[in-house]
Amino acid sequence: MIDVPAGVLSGFRIAVTSQRRSTELIEALQRRGATVLHAPTLSIAPLEGDEELLARTRRVLEIRPDYVVVCTAYGFRRWFECAEAAGMGDELAEVFRSAKIHVRGPKALGAVRALGFDAESMAADELTGTLVAELAPDLQGKSVVLQHHGYFDTEATAALLRAGATEVVKISPYRWVPPADPSKLEVLVRALCAGSLDVLTFTSAPAVHALLDAARLHNLKDELLAALQSSLCTVAVGPVTAAPLRALGIEPLVPERHRMGAMIRTLVEHLGANGSMECVTMLGLCQLRGDTIHLEGVGGQYELGDSQLRIFKALLAAGGNVVARPALAALLPEGSSDHALDMAVSRLRRALPDARLISTVVKRGYRLNT
Known part of the structure; x- marks a missing residue:
């Protein structure tokens, strides 16, 4: 047998597309010997001082919703922090205690519990569409708050209204914006098209869409899709992130537990067996x-x-x-x-x-x- 270096990812070139928690992921990959290209496809812009977010929070306090649908842990925490900073924290906490809270996945559930609230249910497959479908029979004549990720979830909103909800208040405590250095994103697209990378990681669905948008901007969409559908190993942290890839005919690696640590372990095991x-x-x-x-x-x-x-x-x-x-x-x-x-x-x-x-x-x- 060949004496391979101690780093189990030695020799592999891995792209990290996330901004939030990217340092943790990059360091974990580098400790295992990987060469990492960091090119955030999007940046998160918090909305602590955004008047629209505060106005929507005031509306939530007015209507005292029957249901609160929580899609992301980060977003739920940021929303509550923003409300507290604006002097609305106590009132919002009362709303959460009186409403029926339903969460998309275990991270959202953890965030709800960490702030002292209870959740009625969690989607079996951690998809917003599934959660909305499960709630639909009980929504006739009810008001709903939908806390979602940085891309407005128009499909979920429409489904809630079709189910008979009288009002849906959409809450997004942050928004996705272009990366601070778009030149890094161009480097990533060209490196993928040239076959210069072994692994591409995603921790959010919007990051997938942003990569495709960047490829279109540089007239490289077809070349990028060909690269993603070739021997390149694509990894998604969970089924929500994997969904836009699967829609393109790309089947990524997805860990059973939708966490960053599990994603790294899954990648290590895959490359050890097939890389x-x-x-x-x-x-x-x-x-x-x-x-x-x-x-x-x-x-x-x-x-x-x-x-x-x-x-x-x-x-x-x-x-x-x-x-x-x-x-x-x-x-x-x-x-x-x-x-x-x-x-x-x-x-x-x-x-x-x-x-x-x-x-x-x-x-x-x-x-x-x-």
């Missing part, structure tokens, strides 16, 4: 983990650039069989000419501990020397 490629060569067992080559009996690790990596993956997957020149040339972003391919293979040989690892098959292509 490496290997083949026995003239230099012994060769293993590719992310962008790093490990060779049995040869000291050191050998990192490859993007074009070199695409070619080497194709050769390694062939297991010593010839890979035709046109197939290899099609992997190169700089063009499919014979000269471009020959130069790319030359650079790849120089990056390896022994250039003889790659054999030229005249007029046909290249192969690993097994």
